Amino acid sequence: MSPTPAILRASYALAHAPDLVRHGSKPAREIGRDPSLLPRITEALRPWDEVVAYPPNQVFIGNREPDDLASIPRPWYENRIDSADSAGSFGRMVTQPALYGLMKLCDDFELVTIDAELADLAATDLADFDHRRGRITGVDPAELRTIAEASNGLDLHQDGRPAGFIRTVHDQDEALTASVLLENLISKATAVLAVSDLLRSARIAAGEIDYLLNCGEEAVGDRYQRGGGSLSKAVGEVVGCVNATGSDIKAFCSAPVHALIAAGAMVAAGVHRYVVVLGGASQAKLGMKFGAHLRNGVPVMEDCLASMAFLVGPADAGDGEGLRLRLDLAGKHPIGAGSSPKAVYEALVVEPLVRAGLSMTDIDKYAVEMHNPEITEPGGSGDVPRTNYRTLAAMAVLRREIGREDMDRFVAERGMPGFAPTQGHIPAGVPYLGHALEAIRRGRLDRAMIVAKGSLFLGRMTQLVDGVSFVVERPAVARPR
Amino acid sequence: MDLNGRRVVAIGEREGVTGPSLKLLAESAGADVVFSVTQCFV
Numbered sequence: 173m174s175p176t177p178a179i180l181r182a183s184y185a186l187a188h189a190p191d192l193v194r195h196g197s198k199p200a201r202e203i204g205r206d207p208s209l210l211p212r213i214t215e216a217l218r219p220w221d222e223v224v225a226y227p228p229n230q231v232f233i234g235n236r237e238p239d240d241l242a243s244i245p246r247p248w249y250e251n252r253i254d255s256a257d258s259a260g261s262f263g264r265m266v267t268q269p270a271l272y273g274l275m276k277l278c279d280d281f282e283l284v285t286i287d288a289e290l291a292d293l294a295a296t297d298l299a300d301f302d303h304r305r306g307r308i309t310g311v312d313p314a315e316l317r318t319i320a321e322a323s324n325g326l327d328l329h330q331d332g333r334p335a336g337f338i339r340t341v342h343d344q345d346e347a348l349t350a351s352v353l354l355e356n357l358i359s360k361a362t363a364v365l366a367v368s369d370l371l372r373s374a375r376i377a378a379g380e381i382d383y384l385l386n387c388g389e390e391a392v393g394d395r396y397q398r399g400g401g402s403l404s405k406a407v408g409e410v411v412g413c414v415n416a417t418g419s420d421i422k423a424f425c426s427a428p429v430h431a432l433i434a435a436g437a438m439v440a441a442g443v444h445r446y447v448v449v450l451g452g453a454s455q456a457k458l459g460m461k462f463g464a465h466l467r468n469g470v471p472v473m474e475d476c477l478a479s480m481a482f483l484v485g486p487a488d489a490g491d492g493e494g495l496r497l498r499l500d501l502a503g504k505h506p507i508g509a510g511s512s513p514k515a516v517y518e519a520l521v522v523e524p525l526v527r528a529g530l531s532m533t534d535i536d537k538y539a540v541e542m543h544n545p546e547i548t549e550p551g552g553s554g555d556v557p558r559t560n561y562r563t564l565a566a567m568a569v570l571r572r573e574i575g576r577e578d579m580d581r582f583v584a585e586r587g588m589p590g591f592a593p594t595q596g597h598i599p600a601g602v603p604y605l606g607h608a609l610e611a612i613r614r615g616r617l618d619r620a621m622i623v624a625k626g627s628l629f630l631g632r633m634t635q636l637v638d639g640v641s642f643v644v645e646r647p648a649v650a651r652p653r
Numbered sequence: 654m655d656l657n658g659r660r661v662v663a664i665g666e667r668e669g670v671t672g673p674s675l676k677l678l679a680e681s682a683g684a685d686v687v688f689s690v691t692q693c694f695v
Contacts, residue, residue: 513668559668
């Protein structure tokens with residue numbers, strides 16, 4: 173009998189990165205045109221304690237539930253949580269020095285140099301990190317300046333002062349410039365943190381992992397195969413997954429759900445026993461909406477790098493309390509489906525449920541694009557999760573599963589406020605999996621649907637959108653049908 | 654709004670109406686769509 177696949181554990185991380193906002197794609201371009209923007213952005217960035225106490229961040233790492241946000245008055249950045257902890261039930265926040273430390277210990281090509289003062293801070297803030305700590309070394313400031321002046325690259329800052337440098341590897345290779353390598357190394361470093369925490373919390377030895385599936389959006393490669401490379405084994409190497417190989421799944425923001433379905437299929441087919449799905453942070457998206465935030469007098473809230481990791485394996489592994497993956501209920505947005513919101517959700521939500529004889533109200537919670545609305549609303553993009561939930565509720569009305577008057581209740585009960593940082597692939601349904609694991613263990617959830625959409629059109633190769641979905645269930649519900 | 658004979662720039666959004674859909678709509682109303690694109694603002 174083939175194994176029933178389950179998501180056994182989830183792990184999330186947020187790295188505070190205020191001095192890296194200037195290197196986000198949008199800020200870097202705008203500061204290049206108008207250098208006076210840099211002090212204005214810096215002034216609007218939040219300190220560490222405010223980022224830790226920010227309610228959506230506390231939800232992201234598992235110290236609060238998503239629905240708690242509904243009772244916290246907006247703006248959340250002014251209604252912070254007292255005595256907030258940077259360590260959560262299934263995630264943690266780390267400081268910027270810790271992030272630099274992670275970059276150093278992930279750096280196999282001497283790309284990054286930091287000064288001794290920053291190295292000391294990094295080593296202190298990563299005191300509980302077990303891998304390659306000996307690589308967190310620094311140089312004196314004069315040597316750092318000499319290296320920076322002799323090379324092409326980017327200055328890296330701590331508290332506004334130049335405290336590090338990342339070099340361009342090849343002056344004629346656009347895929348190996350300092351800015352691209354910074355994106356890739358940050359994706360690797362943040363994913364390493366999430367995977368390391370995942371394995372520790374799951375109490376599984378790194379050597380037991382058979383396969384790694386990275387779903388991050390960074391383009392690893394050189395001039396001959398830009399974006400064709402992989403981060404999976406690079407991450408696994410750092411945390412000691414010596415028996416694993418891996419590959420990357422690319423599908424913009426829907427990649428995490430594609431990857432989890434693929435991981436579940438690998439386990440169900442008996443190809444691999446334990447698969448880790450991982451996604452590192454999107455450095456390019458730091459400060460993406462800073463202009464709207466400055467215009468509206470709100471903090472520049474895209475100040476954290478997010479990462480995540482999930483352990484997929486047989487449902488009877490560990491405590492047997494994993495999320496059963498119903499691969500028979502996987503949804504897809506086929507090429508011929510059309511791209512209106514209704515067409516997309518018909519394909520992703522309704523079709524798989526109808527196929528199994530279930531109704532939309534048989535799903536207790538839908539996890540859609542979980543973007544934090546406080547980040548998106550100043551720019552006019554609205555409350556993305558709420559828009560998606562309203563569409564789902566309207567479809568339930570059209571299908572006569574609920575009355576028109578029940579739409580708000582459908583949204584409140586089966587949806588949730590957005591809480592994820594706008595980090596590309598990170599918000600795509602999967603931030604809820606940690607909460608779903610907790611809710612199922614407490615007997616408060618039977619079944620959830622995870623839905624992701626991807627903007628394929630951004631690469632100018634097609635006008636199509638993408639989307640995939642799957643259903644997870646608690647063990648008692650997931651008996652063979 | 655009468656779009657007949659008007660030049661239109663159609664900027665769609667992933668969470669709403671896409672650029673190609675706006676283009677089709679505007680053209681069906683007689684507009685000359687000079688540019689259309691879908692944006693992802695998140």
